[in-house]
Amino acid sequence: MNGINPSAPAAAAEIAAELSGRSLWQDAWRRLLANRAAVAGMIILSAIALASVIGPFLLPWSYDAIDWEHIEALPPEFATGHYLGTDSLGRDLLARTLFGGRISLMVGLLATTAALLIGVTVGAVAGFVGGRTDQLLMRFVDLMYSVPLTFFVIILMVVFGRNFALMFLAIGAVEWLTMARIVRGQTLTLRNKEFIEAARASGGSTANIIVRHILPNVLGVVMIYVTLTIPQVILLESFLSFLGLGIQEPMTSWGMLINDGAAELEINPRTLIIPAAFMTTTLFCLNFLGDGLRDALDPKDR
Amino acid sequence: MTSPLLQVRDLKVHFQVRAGGIFFGTYLPLKAVDGLSFDLSAGETLGIVGESGCGKSTLGRAILQLLPATSGTVAWLGKDLTALDRAELKAHRRHMQIVFQDPLASLDPRMTAGDIIAEPLRNFETGLSSAAIKAKVREMMEQVGLLPSMVNRYPHEFSGGQCQRIGIARAMILKPKLVVCDEPVSALDVSIRAQVINLLMDFQRALNISMLFISHDLSVVRHISRRVMVLYLGRVMELADRDAIYGKPRHPYTQALILAVPIPDPDKERAKPRVLVAGDLPSPLDPPSGCVFRTRCPRATEICARAVPVLESAGVGHEVACHHWRD
Numbered sequence: 001m002n003g004i005n006p007s008a009p010a011a012a013a014e015i016a017a018e019l020s021g022r023s024l025w026q027d028a029w030r031r032l033l034a035n036r037a038a039v040a041g042m043i044i045l046s047a048i049a050l051a052s053v054i055g056p057f058l059l060p061w062s063y064d065a066i067d068w069e070h071i072e073a074l075p076p077e078f079a080t081g082h083y084l085g086t087d088s089l090g091r092d093l094l095a096r097t098l099f100g101g102r103i104s105l106m107v108g109l110l111a112t113t114a115a116l117l118i119g120v121t122v123g124a125v126a127g128f129v130g131g132r133t134d135q136l137l138m139r140f141v142d143l144m145y146s147v148p149l150t151f152f153v154i155i156l157m158v159v160f161g162r163n164f165a166l167m168f169l170a171i172g173a174v175e176w177l178t179m180a181r182i183v184r185g186q187t188l189t190l191r192n193k194e195f196i197e198a199a200r201a202s203g204g205s206t207a208n209i210i211v212r213h214i215l216p217n218v219l220g221v222v223m224i225y226v227t228l229t230i231p232q233v234i235l236l237e238s239f240l241s242f243l244g245l246g247i248q249e250p251m252t253s254w255g256m257l258i259n260d261g262a263a264e265l266e267i268n269p270r271t272l273i274i275p276a277a278f279m280t281t282t283l284f285c286l287n288f289l290g291d292g293l294r295d296a297l298d299p300k301d302r
Numbered sequence: 303m304t305s306p307l308l309q310v311r312d313l314k315v316h317f318q319v320r321a322g323g324i325f326f327g328t329y330l331p332l333k334a335v336d337g338l339s340f341d342l343s344a345g346e347t348l349g350i351v352g353e354s355g356c357g358k359s360t361l362g363r364a365i366l367q368l369l370p371a372t373s374g375t376v377a378w379l380g381k382d383l384t385a386l387d388r389a390e391l392k393a394h395r396r397h398m399q400i401v402f403q404d405p406l407a408s409l410d411p412r413m414t415a416g417d418i419i420a421e422p423l424r425n426f427e428t429g430l431s432s433a434a435i436k437a438k439v440r441e442m443m444e445q446v447g448l449l450p451s452m453v454n455r456y457p458h459e460f461s462g463g464q465c466q467r468i469g470i471a472r473a474m475i476l477k478p479k480l481v482v483c484d485e486p487v488s489a490l491d492v493s494i495r496a497q498v499i500n501l502l503m504d505f506q507r508a509l510n511i512s513m514l515f516i517s518h519d520l521s522v523v524r525h526i527s528r529r530v531m532v533l534y535l536g537r538v539m540e541l542a543d544r545d546a547i548y549g550k551p552r553h554p555y556t557q558a559l560i561l562a563v564p565i566p567d568p569d570k571e572r573a574k575p576r577v578l579v580a581g582d583l584p585s586p587l588d589p590p591s592g593c594v595f596r597t598r599c600p601r602a603t604e605i606c607a608r609a610v611p612v613l614e615s616a617g618v619g620h621e622v623a624c625h626h627w628r629d
């Protein structure tokens with residue numbers, strides 16, 4: 001990504017940097033690469049994501065194929081191609097876990113991105129512009145908060161019927177609220193800082209100041225919250241699926257697998273442990289990555 | 303005499319401050335700036351002095367339209383800035399800049415020195431190529447005494463004095479006509495104050511800048527200003543040429559302030575009469591009736607509580623707001 005050779009003498013690096021100019025993003029990337037936990041998190045996360053995307057194509061069993069010869073939960077066995085065994089219906093556990101990862105990661109990523117975009121925009125505008133705009137936007141957020149999720153979901157189902165895409169709508173509608181509140185709070189404290197006033201005196205417009213000064217300064221906190229939101233969304237998806245709004249059998253997700261596995265914990269703990277291990281590993285990696293990103297985005301921390 | 307660049311007339315900035323209980327509180331006006339008028343001509347420096355909380359920063363910000371004025375006018379080249387819309391105001395902003403008190407807080411912690419200095423250029427000279435911006439930033443850094451190789455450093459990597467130089471470079475890069483300096487050196491180490499002051503004065507001479515120099519350090523104001531305005535609770539107490547303020551102060555408050563300045567000679571310092579300003583600043587929410595200074599004034603009489611003293615002429619270009627300035 002960046003062409004700076006870390007082994008080059010410091011003076012040469014400084015000159016090179018001066019010539020090329022240094023942006024916050026390049027710097028952040030370089031600092032992120034210097035953070036071992038974050039790099040390890042990134043690598044493992046990429047491995048899990050890659051396995052979820054292409055793994056199901058490579059396995060001998062499909063996620064929904066039932067092995068009629070092993071209807072009971074089968075322990076791991078190489079001969080049959082069930083590398084991590086089967087569930088109680090005789091479906092390959094590894095295939096299901098990887099396929100579930102595809103769904104869970106996609107939901108986590110898409111819904112969080114949506115929450116991020118809406119939440120940050122609303123929060124920054126409300127906090128920075130203030131006054132009536134702030135009142136209006138935040139009262140709307142309060143209103144949305146007060147609607148119970150289940151109720152919201154039922155309304156959506158009544159109006160639109162069962163629909164996979166509605167799940168994103170429901171999750172997005174809930175998750176951006178907290179993001180908006182966090183960003184607004186941060187923006188409020190930033191707004192009165194002298195450097196914002198200096199930017200205004202330098203001729204910056206409101207949009208300009210939000211993009212150039214507010215956003216880079218709230219990003220650290222936002223990153224942390226994003227890494228907390230992704231797992232939350234993944235769990236929310238399983239809840240919605242349970243209500244019948246999300247994905248349906250035989251499709252699956254980590255949340256659903258863990259749900260099913262928990263029911264058979266005593267007879268067949270494997271069905272819980274395997275998807276749970278994937279999910280917790282993902283969450284850990286996200287946390288390391290989030291911490292690393294926050295540090296990387298703060299120039300004071302190097 | 304040339305016509306003034308900046309004409310401030312009866313400027314008022316009142317903040318609405320909540321007072322009283324949590325549920326049934328009312329809003330009281332806090333008169334941070336209450337009816338100030340003055341002129342500033344090209345290349346002139348007006349020093350503004352007064353205790354903490356007397357409205358100096360508020361005045362500076364209201365003039366630059368960083369705060370809305372409650373009433374009154376701020377005319378720049380004859381045009382009332384308070385009546386302009388956003389686009390017109392932006393066009394005027396390039397001629398008006400500010401240097402802040404806290405050098406580090408006035409710089410975005412996530413921007414490099416080069417980007418900070420270049421920001422006004424990016425806002426106003428959109429046609430400039432990035433190479434041209436870089437060249438200008440480099441030139442500016444040399445002018446304010448920073449090494450151009452520091453362009454890529456972040457504010458926290460600089461000392462306070464260096465941060466203030468970055469702030470000055472940002473303020474001066476568009477060659478402004480009016481600069482408000484809001485206590486630009488009071489956060490700095492004494493040893494580097496003189497350098498920063500001289501830097502500001504160099505720019506002022508080179509660009510013929512009109513300057514509002516806010517400070518509570520009277521010796522600094524004496525060094526840099528041609529005229530001095532003394533504020534108390536948002537009002538002008540005395541406005542006069544520097545030599546008149548320091549040589550023949552008429553207002554009791556000015557006299558007390560001047561006497562409070564330490565004299566370098568310890569014998570003289572010990573010998574000087576102790577007529578310092580006694581007591582605390584009254585609450586700006588509930589200013590005294592009549593003359594706002596009367597609660598601490600050694601010369602206060604009964605009329606001071608009844609009538610607000612108006613600014614009277616006490617000589618050429620010398621104005622005083624006191625019933626008893628002649629005594």
Ligand SMILES: Nc1ncnc2c1ncn2[C@@H]1O[C@H](COP(=O)(O)OP(=O)(O)OP(=O)(O)O)[C@@H](O)[C@H]1O
Pocket residue numbers: 317318319332334352353354355356357358359360361518586
């Ligand atoms: N945004 C605001 N809302 C309410 N009151 C304010 C606001 N800004 C300033 N004030 C009040 O206005 C008065 C003048 O404040 P100002 O900052 O102009 O004083 P100052 O002379 O610059 O003081 P200092 O020397 O401490 O910088 C103070 O009483 C202050 O509490």
Ligand code: SF4
Pocket residue numbers: 553554555593594595596597599600601602603606611623624625626627
């Ligand atoms: S008007 Fe009265 S109270 Fe005010 S400064 Fe003059 S003598 Fe003092």
Ligand SMILES: [Mg+2]
Pocket residue numbers: 358359360484
């Ligand atoms: Mg101030």
